Every structure is written in structure tokens, then in C-alpha cells.
Amino acid sequence: MIRSVVLGSGAAKPRTVVTNHDLEKKVDTSDEWIIQRTGIKQRYIAEPDETTADLGEAAAREALSDAGLTVDDIDMIILATSTPNNTFPATAVDIQERLGMSHGAAFDMQAVCSGFVFAVTTADTYIKAGQAKRILVIGAETFSRILDWEDRTTCVLFGDGAGAIVLGAEEGVGMSNDRGILTSHLRSNGSHKEKLYVDGGPSTTQTVGHLRMQGREVFKHAVAMITDVIEDAFAATGLTADDIDWFIPHQANRRIIDASAKKLKISPEKVVMTVEQHGNTSAASIPLAISVAKEDGRLKKGDLVLLEAMGGGFTWGAVLVRW
Numbered sequence: 001m002i003r004s005v006v007l008g009s010g011a012a013k014p015r016t017v018v019t020n021h022d023l024e025k026k027v028d029t030s031d032e033w034i035i036q037r038t039g040i041k042q043r044y045i046a047e048p049d050e051t052t053a054d055l056g057e058a059a060a061r062e063a064l065s066d067a068g069l070t071v072d073d074i075d076m077i078i079l080a081t082s083t084p085n086n087t088f089p090a091t092a093v094d095i096q097e098r099l100g101m102s103h104g105a106a107f108d109m110q111a112v113c114s115g116f117v118f119a120v121t122t123a124d125t126y127i128k129a130g131q132a133k134r135i136l137v138i139g140a141e142t143f144s145r146i147l148d149w150e151d152r153t154t155c156v157l158f159g160d161g162a163g164a165i166v167l168g169a170e171e172g173v174g175m176s177n178d179r180g181i182l183t184s185h186l187r188s189n190g191s192h193k194e195k196l197y198v199d200g201g202p203s204t205t206q207t208v209g210h211l212r213m214q215g216r217e218v219f220k221h222a223v224a225m226i227t228d229v230i231e232d233a234f235a236a237t238g239l240t241a242d243d244i245d246w247f248i249p250h251q252a253n254r255r256i257i258d259a260s261a262k263k264l265k266i267s268p269e270k271v272v273m274t275v276e277q278h279g280n281t282s283a284a285s286i287p288l289a290i291s292v293a294k295e296d297g298r299l300k301k302g303d304l305v306l307l308e309a310m311g312g313g314f315t316w317g318a319v320l321v322r323w
């Protein structure tokens with residue numbers, strides 16, 4: 001059977017680091033409060049001349065180079081983002097043009113913090129259906145642009161950045177020791193849409209709007225939703241928490257990640273945690289964490305990796321992939 005194998009990865013961060021101490025000067029908060037509630041110590045914030053397309057393009061170039069490929073080898077670009085450069089066209093086509101690619105197709109995907117998991121799953125489906133051989137999957141965000149910098153309950157949580165992977169079709173035997181994506185599970189439930197949303201948009205206010213969140217409500221649902229969908233992934237493959245080499249979750253909050261790992265009995269040394277350096281970068285957080293684990297030598301070919309995310313909508317999902 002056809003498997004979607006990770007051929008390369010890359011990441012890009014804005015130039016400017018903003019620490020919790022920097023935020024103390026702008027809003028009524030403290031380094032201690034932010035670390036204790038979230039684990040975040042710093043985040044990268046895009047300068048006015050740094051856009052989602054800039055970050056996405058840089059991450060895509062690094063992923064292509066890591067894979068030893070050029071855009072001529074790519075059939076499709078899927079960009080997960082909730083902070084596109086423009087309402088339309090899709091920022092993916094902007095990146096397509098910047099990369100010098102005029103063949104194939106490029107489109108954006110919007111599932112907020114779960115965007116990367118949704119995009120990877122979509123790419124896997126195209127590859128398995130034989131409609132594409134190699135797909136560039138990017139998660140890129142400039143959440144700083146939709147934050148209300150007067151609202152201390154949200155502005156301290158998020159950051160900007162991008163990450164990308166290249167997925168390519170390879171022959172597998174259909175067993176769980178195949179390389180590539182072994183299973184993926186997506187969910188959403190719009191009855192939670194008021195708990196995490198942006199209060200503007202082209203068809204309602206004709207503005208971009210600002211992020212609004214009922215933090216406690218999100219927290220309350222997060223661990224149950226995350227662990228549910230991961231258990232579905234284990235059931236579909238016969239794999240267990242013991243088989244996992246690396247758990248690379250969406251990086252929203254250390255407490256959510258710790259509680260999810262604990263409930264799933266995934267040992268703490270298998271958890272890739274980058275929330276303290278990056279904050280919550282929404283759809284970029286998983287591929288940014290992948291690049292950290294790869295650069296420091298943890299993530300190696302053949303490792304079994306569990307990706308997971310949960311975000312606005314609510315949306316949530318999990319992917320099991322052998323690297």
C-alpha cells in the first residue's frame with residue numbers, strides 16, 4: 001500500500017524574541033504568573049515587515065532543502081493558517097509563487113491550532129488516493145496580529161512562527177512498522193465555537209477582529225478531547241503508549257500537555273515540549289517542535305511519533321507517523 005513518508009522538515013521564526021519580562025512592561029502580568037499557568041517563558045513576535053507568507057516560505061525552503069528536493073518535485077502545497085496575509089487569495093498560492101512553482105495546486109486550510117494535523121491528514125489522503133506524489137505541508141502563523149494587546153488573559157499566550165514538512169509516496173506493506181503515516185483521526189464540534197474565536201471577519205464585521213477565549217472552558221475540554229482521539233489512533237493500529245518514541249503535541253500550555261501525557265501513560269522523557277520557547281503558535285507549533293527535536297538529535301528515521309492538536313471550533317486530531 002502507499003504510505004506518506006516524511007522526506008524533510010524545516011522551520012522559521014521571526015527575528016524578535018519577546019520575554020515575559022518584556023510583557024510585564026506592557027500589560028499587568030508577571031513572569032511568575034505566565035510560567036506557573038502555562039510554562040511559557042518567551043515567544044517570537046513578527047515585526048511589521050514579517051508576514052505569514054514570509055515565515056511559511058522560509059520554512060518551506062528549509063524543508064525542501066532538507067528533503068534534497070526542489071519545487072519541481074512537489075505536486076501540491078497545503079498551508080495551515082488562521083492568519084493569512086489576505087482574506088484571499090490563499091496565502092499558499094503566494095508561497096507557491098515565491099517558490100517559483102507554477103504547476104500543481106496550493107490552498108489554505110483553516111482548523112486553528114489543529115490546522116497542521118488537519119493539513120497532514122489531507123495531504124496523506126491525496127497521496128494515498130494517488131492524486132499527488134509529494135506534498136509540502138506548512139503551518140505558518142502571525143497570531144500577534146489578531147491579539148488584543150490590552151487583554152492580559154490572551155495576549156501572553158501566543159507567538160508567531162512557521163514549520164513545514166515534505167510528505168512523499170512510498171510503498172509500504174500495510175503493517176505498523178512501515179515508515180510514514182500509519183493512521184490519523186480528525187474531529188470537530190461547532191457547539192464549542194464561542195469558547196475560542198475571533199470577533200471579526202469579512203462577512204460579519206468587515207474587520208479582522210481579535211482573538212477571544214474562555215481559557216478555563218478550553219482547559220476543561222482539552223485533555224479529554226486530546227486523549228480520546230489518541231486512543232482512537234492506538235485502537236486503529238494496535239500500538240500503545242509504550243511503542244511511542246516521541247509525543248509531539250500542539251504547544252498551547254505545559255499543564256495541558258503534562259496532563260494528557262500522564263493520562264495516556266506516556267513517560268515525560270518522550271514528550272517534546274517547546275511551549276516555553278515559542279508560546280502557542282497555533283498551526284505552526286507542531287512543525288516548529290518537530291524541527292527542534294530533529295535539530296537536537298532526538299528525532300530519527302524509524303522513530304514512532306505521535307502528533308496531536310486541539311483548538312478553536314473546537315477541532316482536534318491525532319496522527320501516528322513512523323519517521
Ligand code: ACO
Pocket residue numbers: 028029030033034037038113152153154156157196213214215216217218219222250251252253280310311312
Ligand atoms: N497575568 C496575571 N494575571 C492574570 C493574567 C495574566 N496574564 N491573565 C489572567 N490573570 C488573572 C485573572 O484575572 C484572574 O484573576 P482574579 O482571580 O483576580 O479574577 C486569575 O489570573 C485567574 O484567572 P483564570 O483565567 O481563572 O486563570 P487560569 O488558571 O484558568 O489560567 C489560562 C488561565 C492560562 C488561560 C488557562 O485557563 C489555560 O491554560 N487555558 C487553556 C487555554 C489555552 O491554552 N488556549 C490556547 C488556545 S487553544 C489551544 O491551543 C488548545
